[in-house]
Amino acid sequence: xxxxxxxxxxxxxxxxxxxxxxxxxxxxxxxxxxxxxxxxxxxxxxxxxxxxxxxxxxxxxxxxxxxxxxxxxxxxxxxxxxxxxxxxxxxxxxxxxxxxxxxxxxxxxxxxxxxxxxxxxxxxxxxxxxxxxxxxxxxxxxxxxxxxxxxxxxxxxxxxxxxxxxxxxxxxxxxxxxxxxxxxxxxxxxxxxxxxxxxxxxxxxxxxxxxxxxxxxxxxxxxxxxxxxxxxxxxxxxxxxxxxxxxxxxxxxxxxxxxxxxxxxxxxxxxxxxxxxxxxxxxxxxxxxxxxxxxxxxxxxxxxxxxxxxxxxxxxxxxxxxxxxxxxxxxxxxxxxxxxxxxxxxxxxxxxxxxxxxxxxxxxxxxxxxxxxxxxxxxxxxxxxxxxxxxxxxxxxxxxxxxxxxxxxxxxxxxxxxxxxxxxxxxxxxxxxxxxxxxxxxxxxxxxxxxxxxxxxxxxxxxxxxxxxxxxxxxxxxxxxxxxxxxxxxxxxxxxxxxxxxxxxxxxxxxxxxxxxxxxxxxxxxxxxxxxxxxxxxxxxxxxxxxxxxxxxxxxxxxxxxxxxxxxxxxxxxxxxxxxxxxxxxxxxxxxxxxxxxxxxxxxxxxxxxxxxxxxxxxxxxxxxxxxxxxxxxxxxxxxxxxxxxxxxxxxxxxxxxxxxxxxxxxxxxxxxxxxxxxxxxxxxxxxxxxxxxxxxxxxxxxxxxxxxxxxxxxxxxxxxxxxxxxxxxxxxxxxxxxxxxxxxxxxxxxxxxxxxxxxxxxxxxxxxxxxxxxxxxxxxxxxxxxxxxxxxx
DNA sequence: ACCTTCGGGATTTTT
DNA sequence: TCCCGAAGGT
Numbered sequence: 065x066x067x068x069x070x071x072x073x074x075x076x077x078x079x080x081x082x083x084x085x086x087x088x089x090x091x092x093x094x095x096x097x098x099x100x101x102x103x104x105x106x107x108x109x110x111x112x113x114x115x116x117x118x119x120x121x122x123x124x125x126x127x128x129x130x131x132x133x134x135x136x137x138x139x140x141x142x143x144x145x146x147x148x149x150x151x152x153x154x155x156x157x158x159x160x161x162x163x164x165x166x167x168x169x170x171x172x173x174x175x176x177x178x179x180x181x182x183x184x185x186x187x188x189x190x191x192x193x194x195x196x197x198x199x200x201x202x203x204x205x206x207x208x209x210x211x212x213x214x215x216x217x218x219x220x221x222x223x224x225x226x227x228x229x230x231x232x233x234x235x236x237x238x239x240x241x242x243x244x245x246x247x248x249x250x251x252x253x254x255x256x257x258x259x260x261x262x263x264x265x266x267x268x269x270x271x272x273x274x275x276x277x278x279x280x281x282x283x284x285x286x287x288x289x290x291x292x293x294x295x296x297x298x299x300x301x302x303x304x305x306x307x308x309x310x311x312x313x314x315x316x317x318x319x320x321x322x323x324x325x326x327x328x329x330x331x332x333x334x335x336x337x338x339x340x341x342x343x344x345x346x347x348x349x350x351x352x353x354x355x356x357x358x359x360x361x362x363x364x365x366x367x368x369x370x371x372x373x374x375x376x377x378x379x380x381x382x383x384x385x386x387x388x389x390x391x392x393x394x395x396x397x398x399x400x401x402x403x404x405x406x407x408x409x410x411x412x413x414x415x416x417x418x419x420x421x422x423x424x425x426x427x428x429x430x431x432x433x434x435x436x437x438x439x440x441x442x443x444x445x446x447x448x449x450x451x452x453x454x455x456x457x458x459x460x461x462x463x464x465x466x467x468x469x470x471x472x473x474x475x476x477x478x479x480x481x482x483x484x485x486x487x488x489x490x491x492x493x494x495x496x497x498x499x500x501x502x503x504x505x506x507x508x509x510x511x512x513x514x515x516x517x518x519x520x521x522x523x524x525x526x527x528x529x530x531x532x533x534x535x536x537x538x539x540x541x542x543x544x545x546x547x548x549x550x551x552x553x554x555x556x557x558x559x560x561x562x563x564x565x566x567x568x569x570x571x572x573x574x575x576x577x578x579x580x581x582x583x584x585x586x587x588x589x590x591x592x593x594x595x596x597x598x599x600x601x602x603x604x605x606x607x608x609x610x611x612x613x614x615x616x617x618x619x620x621x622x623x624x625x626x627x628x629x630x631x632x633x634x635x636x637x638x639x640x641x642x643x644x645x646x647x648x649x650x651x652x653x654x655x656x657x658x659x660x661x662x663x664x665x666x667x668x669x670x671x672x673x674x675x676x677x678x679x680x681x682x683x684x685x686x687x688x689x690x691x692x693x694x695x696x697x698x699x700x701x702x703x704x705x706x707x708x709x710x711x712x713x714x715x716x717x718x719x720x721x722x723x724x725x726x727x728x729x730x731x732x733x734x735x736x737x738x739x740x741x742x743x744x745x746x747x748x749x750x751x752x753x754x755x756x757x758x759x760x761x762x763x764x765x766x767x768x769x770x771x772x773x774x775x776x777x778x779x780x781x782x783x784x785x786x787x788x789x790x791x792x793x794x795x796x797x798x799x800x801x802x803x804x805x806x807x808x809x810x811x812x813x814x815x816x817x818x819x820x821x822x823x824x825x826x827x828x829x830x831x832x833x834x835x836x837x838x839x840x841x842x843x844x845x846x847x848x849x850x851x852x853x854x855x856x857x858x
Numbered sequence: 859a860c861c862t863t864c865g866g867g868a869t870t871t872t873t
Numbered sequence: 874t875c876c877c878g879a880a881g882g883t
Contacts, residue, residue, distance in 0.1 A: 151872040180873045207873095229866090229879090284873050319872080352871065457869050459874095479871085513859095520859045555859090634873065653870050675869060693870080716868065717874035 094132050094165040102126040105339075105372045106133050109311070112332075112366035113339040114359070118403045119388075119699035120379025120659065123341050127313060128158055130339065131173075132165040134311055146309040146331065147176040150316050152635050154657065155181075158315070175309070179324050181634050183287040187294070190301060194290050199277045201290075204501065207633040208276075208283045211490060212506045213237055216279075220271050224264065236261055240269050244285030245353030247292050247323040249273075279505055288323040295330045306334025317342030317362075321353035329365065338366065344399050345392050346696050348653060350682070350689045360399065377403045379659050381410025383735050384705050388698040390732030395688045411442065413698065413705045413731065416739040417724065420712035421460070421667070425467040428453065428664050431706070432473060432647055435662060443662070443704060448474060452648040452660040454697045456673040459715075460666065461649050474646040479654035484632050488597065488608040492615055493632060495587050499569035500625050503537040512542070515596035517558035526550055539566060565590055573625055580628075581619045588612060652697045663701035665694075668709040668725035694727045707731075813847040821847075 098106065105115045105126045117123030131147060134140045149155045155177050162173070175182060184207070187194070191201040208216070217233040217240075239260055243253055250270040258266055276282060282290065295302040312332050314320070317340035320328070332338040340362060347356040363369045377385055385403050392398070418424040438445025453464055461477060468475045483489060491514055494507040501507075512527075513519040530550060531541025545551050546560045569587050572578040588594045594612065597605050622628040648660070667673055674690035682689070698705055709724045807813065811823045 149872085154872080178873065209873095210871095232867095287873080316872085348870080349872080351869085459868085462874095516860080518859065522859085553859095651870060653872085656872085672869095677869060714874080 092133070092136065094129055094136070098126070098129065099376055101372050101374050101376075102129070105374070106130045108370050108372070109134065109139060110337055112336060112362075112369040114317075114362045114366075114369050114371045115339065115341040115374065116343065116371065116399055116401055117341055117374040118343055118377060118401045119346065119696070120377045121374035121403070122376075122378055123343075123374055124154075124157065124161065124315075126374065127315060127339075127341055128161040128165060131158075131162050131176075131313065135162075136166060140310045142173040143175065144308060144310045145173060145175060145313070146182070146311070147173065147313045148179055148182060148315065148328070149176075150178060150319055152178055152181070154178075154315055178634070179327065180284060180287045183291045183327070184630075184634060186305065187282070187287065187290055190294055190298075193294055193298060193301070195277050199274070201277060201282070202280050204280065206279075206281045206497065206501065206504060206629075207287070208281050208506065209485070209490070209633070210237070210284075211485075212281075212510075213283050215506065215509070216275060217268070217272060220268055220275065224268065226262065226264065231262055231264075236265065236268060239265050240272060241285050242353060243269065244283075244289045245321040245323055247289060247326050249289065249293060280503065281506070285323075288327055292323055292326045292330065295327075302330055303334070305331055310335045310337060312338040314338070314340045315342075318344050318347035318356055318359045319349045319354045320358050321355060323353075325355065325358045332366075336366070343401075345395070345401070345692055346656065348656065348689060348693050348696060350685065351678070360397065373401055375401050375403055377405045379702055380405065380699060381407050381703060383410045383412045384698060384701050384703075387413040387705070387731050387735040388695050390735065391698065391727060391730050392691060392695040394730050395691055411704050412735050412737040413707060414737050414739055415728065415731070416706065416708045418708060418710045420719075421463045421710045421714060422467070424666050424708050424710045425463040428464070428666060428706075428708070429467045429471055429473055431664070433471070446662060448645045448647045449642060450661040451664070452650065452655065452658070452662070452700065453664045453666065454650060454652050454655045454700065456652055456667055456675060456693070458651055460672075463714075464649055464666075468647070474644060475649055476644070476646045478648050478650035483611070483614075486608070486611060488611055489615055491593065492584075492588060492612055493629070495591060495593065496584060496625050496629060498539065498566055499573050499583075499587055500629060502539045502566065502570050505531075505538045508538040508542075511591075511593075512538075512559075512562065515592045517562060518553065518555040519559060520555075523551055523555050523559070539563065543567075562591070580622070580624050581616060584616050584619050584625065588616075652693045655700050656696055659700055659702055661702045662704045663697070663706070665697050665705060665707045666709075667713070668694075668707050668728055669713065669722040670725050671722060672713065673725050674727065691727060691730075807847075807849075811849065813849055 095103065095106065099122075102122060102125065105113065106129045109130075115123060115126060117126070127147075131145060134145060135142055147155075147158065149158065159173065159176055162176075175185075177185075187201075187205075188203045191203040191205055194201040214233050214237055217236050218228070221228055221231065221233055221236065243257070248254075250266055250273060253266050253269070260266070261268065276286065295305070309331055312328065312335075314328060319342070328338065328340075340359070342359045344356055344359050347354060347359070350356065358365075363371065380388075382405055385405060389403060416427070418427060432448070432451055434440055435443055435446040435451065436448055455461055455464075458480070465475065465477070467473075484493070491511055494504075494510040497504045497507040498511065509524065512524065527538055527542045527545050529541075530545050530548075531538045534541060534544060536544075542559060542563050546556070546563055549556065551559060569583065572583050572586075573580075594609070597609050597612070600608075619625070619628050622631065670676075673694070674687055678686035678690050680686075707728065709728065710722070712719050712721050714720075807823055813821060813823060
């Protein structure tokens, strides 16, 4: 029986090697250096434990040591420990650290992995029990990525004759994902949701699930959902897994959704040894179904739970922690932690306002050059690898990329499109998938006309019709189309070629004498896929070929194509090689779990951060999640954090003025150093936030002309450098749509409340007007040309 | 069947 | 502004 077979449940005593190592409670080298709560978290093994671990408090250390302790003391064999993470990276890190703690003698932990990868392993065992009637999953099921998922949904929407413009597949995908995250099968979707997606949401969901079964496929959400329904419908099987997992550990518990919560609770009901680690203040995935409530409710879910707080921070200075703590204090319903540190006070969090997003990027670029050159005595010379820029939304990255390219500052974008999400990788994967399983219709559809084979919609329809009539997959349908000459023209010969080739490849996949790496190469070459990119003259073509090479190379680490496909579907992530010294740019979400000595937090403007959409969609909950995001951002910094905001920002090609983020005002003043001109912020942050964006911009221009602006450190530096800022600039907004609203810059207008004013800028239908009371942004409809004061439009 | 043009929409995204 | 999907021309 295989090592991780659930039906083989023989318990194991501590291995000989463990006993030979002389591991006893008195001799536990891996415990060295743990602080008291960490130690408690490691030693309190039985019963439910909630480890509330603030940012930088060594939770991974506690978690891995706990696992090492379980193994070393013989409380559980590695195979009896279930350790769940959200990301492959986290799983990999844990694996490495456990191995380091225990030395090379310990065998791998088969059940350390992501929710999804563990679910796949479980599901493959019981696939036949998923589904109904004669339609059920087979153990060889494929896992669809989001791309496949959307294509499938689009087909279903079209089949229902629904207007795709009004009811986009994306929205349906989001809806279905949401239901799956909440562990809702079509039958269980609450009545309140029945109006969703033009009242057809549930029906489409049902159709989608059925179609997936027909394709012998599951999507990401299904991995969890199927496991939960499997456990609920088959207590005997649940029992097997409950018995197997004597100890359960969960990382980032604050990010679990309902499905994951049920999954865990079902499994933990066996031995009840569940240890969840998390930080309610770092819950930032509510929009994806994560329920902070899970962690807030832990003690009532698991009565008698031991709660352990890790509060000693080993990462950041007291100044940074003070700023972060002060900010997060505005959130309600927290479990509450007080982070403390023994580190030196350090530098306060710096705050600076800029004229616009380009100035912000320029300034940060210069700061980084300074840090890199070591011209700041207080900071010392820094590697670019020590520096990160954390943004709220990925479109903010562009300003930095543009600027850094201009000044030749090396940077890397972390996150972004994943390797396996690239077009060429997906295409190649589809070829491999079809070669491995000729029944994979989605793969067939994807590549049958890539490269172009003269097979358009009509040809594909012919194939589909034929396949449906035969009750066979598309590849077989295509074979039949060829055999019966149902298709004319150039496409016919090409299709024959394609079908024959795929047949050969499939035979080769089954032939153990054929090397799978060479086979993969041959598949891409002989189908003309490689040639397609070689002939492509677009600038990205060479990169794509490079990626394909990388893909084939990655195959070497696997025994066969099947194993590789499974890996890529779930596990393959882009490796960010740290070999090159470069500044890291990423979203705040991508930054969770990372740390950098120097962190820049640009774009703290209301509407961008906190994001307007979060607040519109989720109100106070949304705002609190945004605040947690800010907290996550600040706590990434070890020695220096710099927050900035811009008075004007280009969004979708339009210049928009903006106010500093409300989070700026929430920062505790005693931990902040304001770098912006003293006149602007002399009255504290409140004054800054009360200014409209346009006020801010105008004030900036005013100040630029006066001497005292150069007295603040930030401005002094910029001035000495001859920064462009010295030239007063006109907001680009002025240029845009100047005619569209019937006003132009310079016009005098009257407003019912603010009186007469002069238009200083126009962006769409929003006018920036200088009134006696100051600058205001006003919709064009609320003002009229001064002079004619007959009717007021409201 | 394939290429060009036009219009609408546009966060965050561990798997 | 930029990207994607749909429509219309060749």
